[in-house]
Amino acid sequence: MNTALLPLLIAVPLLGAALLIVVDRPRWLGRAVLLGPNIGALAAGVFLTWLTRGGRVHAHNLGLWRDGVAIPFVADTFSALMVTTTALLLLVCSLFAVATGETTRRLFPPLVLVLSAGVYGALLTGDLFNLFVFVEVMLLPAYGLLAIAGTVRGLLGGRVYVTVNLLTSTIFLAGVALVYGVAGTVQVGELAGAARQSPLVAVGMGVVLLALSIKTAVVPMHGWLARAYTAPSPAVTALLSGLHTKVAIYAIYRLYAVVFDGDASLLWMGLVAFTVTMLIGVLGAVGENDTRSILVFHMISQIGYILLGVALFTEAGLMAGIFYLVHHMVVKASLFLSTGAVEYTYGTGELDRLGELARREPLVALAFLVAALSLAGMPPFSGFVAKLTLVAAAFEAGQWLVAAVAVAVSLITLMSMLKIWGGAFWSRPPEPEPEPVSGTGASTTLTTGSPVRTRVPTAVLLPAVVLAGVTLCVGLGAEVLLALSAQAAAHLLDTSAYVEAVTGR
Amino acid sequence: MTLAITIGVLIAGAVYLILQRGMVRVVLGFVLLSHGVNLLLLSAGGAFRREQPLLGVVSPESAADPLPQALALTAIVIAFSITIYMLTLAATGKDDDTGGSP
Numbered sequence: 001m002n003t004a005l006l007p008l009l010i011a012v013p014l015l016g017a018a019l020l021i022v023v024d025r026p027r028w029l030g031r032a033v034l035l036g037p038n039i040g041a042l043a044a045g046v047f048l049t050w051l052t053r054g055g056r057v058h059a060h061n062l063g064l065w066r067d068g069v070a071i072p073f074v075a076d077t078f079s080a081l082m083v084t085t086t087a088l089l090l091l092v093c094s095l096f097a098v099a100t101g102e103t104t105r106r107l108f109p110p111l112v113l114v115l116s117a118g119v120y121g122a123l124l125t126g127d128l129f130n131l132f133v134f135v136e137v138m139l140l141p142a143y144g145l146l147a148i149a150g151t152v153r154g155l156l157g158g159r160v161y162v163t164v165n166l167l168t169s170t171i172f173l174a175g176v177a178l179v180y181g182v183a184g185t186v187q188v189g190e191l192a193g194a195a196r197q198s199p200l201v202a203v204g205m206g207v208v209l210l211a212l213s214i215k216t217a218v219v220p221m222h223g224w225l226a227r228a229y230t231a232p233s234p235a236v237t238a239l240l241s242g243l244h245t246k247v248a249i250y251a252i253y254r255l256y257a258v259v260f261d262g263d264a265s266l267l268w269m270g271l272v273a274f275t276v277t278m279l280i281g282v283l284g285a286v287g288e289n290d291t292r293s294i295l296v297f298h299m300i301s302q303i304g305y306i307l308l309g310v311a312l313f314t315e316a317g318l319m320a321g322i323f324y325l326v327h328h329m330v331v332k333a334s335l336f337l338s339t340g341a342v343e344y345t346y347g348t349g350e351l352d353r354l355g356e357l358a359r360r361e362p363l364v365a366l367a368f369l370v371a372a373l374s375l376a377g378m379p380p381f382s383g384f385v386a387k388l389t390l391v392a393a394a395f396e397a398g399q400w401l402v403a404a405v406a407v408a409v410s411l412i413t414l415m416s417m418l419k420i421w422g423g424a425f426w427s428r429p430p431e432p433e434p435e436p437v438s439g440t441g442a443s444t445t446l447t448t449g450s451p452v453r454t455r456v457p458t459a460v461l462l463p464a465v466v467l468a469g470v471t472l473c474v475g476l477g478a479e480v481l482l483a484l485s486a487q488a489a490a491h492l493l494d495t496s497a498y499v500e501a502v503t504g505r
Numbered sequence: 506m507t508l509a510i511t512i513g514v515l516i517a518g519a520v521y522l523i524l525q526r527g528m529v530r531v532v533l534g535f536v537l538l539s540h541g542v543n544l545l546l547l548s549a550g551g552a553f554r555r556e557q558p559l560l561g562v563v564s565p566e567s568a569a570d571p572l573p574q575a576l577a578l579t580a581i582v583i584a585f586s587i588t589i590y591m592l593t594l595a596a597t598g599k600d601d602d603t604g605g606s607p
Contacts, residue, residue, distance in 0.1 A: 129576055136583045143590055159528065159594050166535055166587050167523065173580055174542045180573060181549030 003060035006073040009044060009083065009120040013037045017113035024106060031098055034109040038091040038116060045084030052077045055487060057501035059126065067504035068190065072126040074502055078322060078488035082123045082250050085326050088470070089242040089333050090116050092463045096337055097235040099459035100344050105148055111141035112239070122247045126502045128176050128186040128208065131251060132169065135215075139165050142244065145236045146228070157231020164224040168214045175207030188254070189502030192495055193261040202266075205259050212255075215248035218307065219277040222300045226284070229296045234340025237292065241299055242333040249303065249325060253310050253318075257492035258499065262313045270311030275405050277304030282412045291339040291349040291420055295332070298375065298416070301409060302328050308390060308402065316393035318489035323481055324390055327374070327382040327474060334371040334467035338364050341464060342424065345456045351423030358425040364461050365425045370468040372421065374475065376414035382474035385482070508548045515541035528595035532588060539584035546577045 016033045024030060051058065052075060061070030075083075094112060097103050118138025125131050146158040180186050182200040195202040217225040225245075229237050256262065281301025288294045306328060309321015341364055342357060343349045358365040374381030377388075387410055394403035474481055491498055515537050522534025550573035558568040 129579075133579060133583075140586065140590075143587075147594075155594060155597055162587065162591055162594065163523075163531060163535075166584075166591070167538075170535070170538050170542050170584075174545055176576070177542065177546040177549040177573070180546070180576075181551075 003058045003073075006058065006060045006075060006124060007062055009041055009124065010117045012040060013113040013117040013120070017110040017117070020110040020113070021107075027104070030109045031103055034094050034098075034103060034112060035091065037113065038087055038094060041116065041120060042084065042087035042091055045080060045087045048075050048080035049077065049084055049484065051075075052080050053484060053487060055490070055497065057491070057497050059501040059504075061504075068185070068187065071130050072187070072189070072502050073124045074126040074498065075124060076488070076491050076498055076501075077484055078250070078254070078491060079123050081322070081326060081484055081488060082246075083120060085329050086116075086119050086123065086243055086246070089329060090119075090239070092337070092467055093235055093239045093242070093333065096238065096340070096460065096463040099457065099462070100233075100235060102233060102235055107144065108148060111144045111148070114141040115145070115239070115243070119243050119247055123250060126188050128179065128188060128191075128255075132172055132176060135172070135247065136169060138244065138247065139169070142240055145239070146232045148236075157228050160224050161228035161231075164228070165215070168211045171214070172208055172211035175204055175209075175211060178204030178207060187502070188258050189499045191259045192499040192503075193259070195259045196261045196263045202260070202263075205255065209252060209255065212248045212252050213273070216245045216252065216303050216307070217300050218273055218303065219280045219300065222277070222281065225300060226293065226296050229299075230290070230292050234292075234336060234343050238333045238336035238340060241296070241336060242329050245299070245303060246325065246329055249306055252307065253321070253492060256310055256313075257318075258495045261495070262493065264313065267311050267313055270307065271399065271402060274304045274307045274311050275402050277301065277307070278405060278409045279304075282409045282416070285416045286412065289351050289423075291343070291351065291424060292336070294416055294420060295335055295339065298413060299332060301413065302332070302375070305387075305390060305406065305409075308394065308406070312393055312397045312399065313493075314393060314397050315486075315489055315493055316389065316396055318492050319482065319485045320386065320389035320393045322485040322488050323478075324386040326481060326485070327386045327471065330467050330470050330474070331371050331374045331381075331383060334367065334464050334471065335375065337467065338368040338371065338461070338464035339420070339424075341456050341460045344460060345454075351420065354424040355427040355429035356425075361456050361461070363465060364456055367461065367464040367468040368425070369421065370472060371464070372417035373414075374468075374471045376417055377410045378414075380472070380475045382471045382478065382481075385475060385478040389482070508544055508552060512541050512544045512548070515544070528591070532591045532595060535584070535591065536588060539580065539588075543577045543580055543584075546573045546580065549573050 016037050020030055020033055057074060057076040059072050059074045061067065061072055063070065097108065102108055115138055118134050121134035122131055122138060125134055143158060143162050146161055147155055176186055179201060182198065182204055183191055183194050185191060195205045214221040229241055260266065278301050281297050281304060284300065285294045285297035288297060306321055306324045309317045309324065339349060342354065346354060348354065370381065374383035377383040387406070391403045391406050394406060519534045519538035519541060522530050522537065525531060550570035555569045556563045556567050
């Protein structure tokens, strides 16, 4: 393959965004330019995955600068898998946004395009500072998307999100500065194994990893996520939850594997932090009474599972972690989209004010049930394979306690999924009560600002159904994704192919 | 040493301001913080052992490292744009108090 095509993944969405900012009529143009690059990226992701399946790594030095000076773009199996999954999510969430009419907002399509450029860039770059820049490219439109609904609640959620992420990015930058000061380079390939040899580089990289773990919402730095992600519209929540924290997880996997060379003496910290994350996240969800808040707390808990893979740092663990990451992105977005469809139609996500949806909306109920069971780890969905391989890897590594917690947490996950099911889909509909007199207290309603409709339109529920179908297919044909994850894990365990491609040596 | 002390003072002030409730104070805290980190980037280039980058005056080996300067420049642009966005956030809503539940 001509590797000079790699930067196109970033350039095309950026050009599309620039075009849409200048020209916003006719309306179909906005939709076409929003969906086009993401369809292209999905195709490119699948193609890249196919190209790298045998273990080849493709790298391109932007501007054809010499190795060591240039900013490299790299694609191996792991990044190709991530590009494919993010492109799928971006596409499906964009379709949801088109269906709910959010794309009619003047700046919505260009912001999503810039966001996607940032995500692809962060996944493909092989340079620490460039990672910082692409993460910022990804965050800036997210700030706009959080505020675009124009509600006070959205803006207040936006404040928390901006403050936390700016602080984190600054810490990340400080880490990059420390690494440059000690090692004299910020190129990931040149830094290979540096943190294992020199404790000074390890401290600098520790700061970088700390910043990344705040971005992934690892306990005890998880409080911001619950505040920020319950504020925006459902489409935006699904987008951000599927992409932002996951890019940071990808970076943690990559950086720990390459720069720390999988240093086994530091893994206990990860094991402790991620096990606590699993537990605290799921317990937080028990106390919530709103579909989206419950889902956000589950996300925190699932992040613990995904990162366990890197904390085990065995072949089985990494493979399970990568599989889990892909599975989780699909399932979580599906859940946010099916509950989002309910929220869009009925104007609320509060369990007390919903009911009997299983009869009224059989397809939404089916999509939710499939995704919820997959999240909890029931066969035959992808969650079962993900949890099984992960728990098996934990046993294999002799981490009995961690494995036990993982199993216990999935039981609690199932319980709180059943809570949503019971509250929104199976219970009797609430009595038509008069409008609440005071706006205080329990009024945490998450209205989308749209009028209440009678039934969920087909176009709105389709995205959730598609993703639910994907999790079923991945669950039934897990062999394909498992093989790809194993290939990705092999490159993390033995980073020589990656380093060789990046540094050109 | 001057750089290290300056960075320390800037970051200490930043942490104090970010922990305040008012949004404008938080924004000012972030301004200080980004200044501190930019200085950190510059000092990472070895400012203490390098000289001004003038051809014919200083040998290229001891001239200032251009890379951290480029990094700091990028970081300044990003921090500047987010500062403006945050100031807009501070101006919307009834007051700039970030306390209480939204």
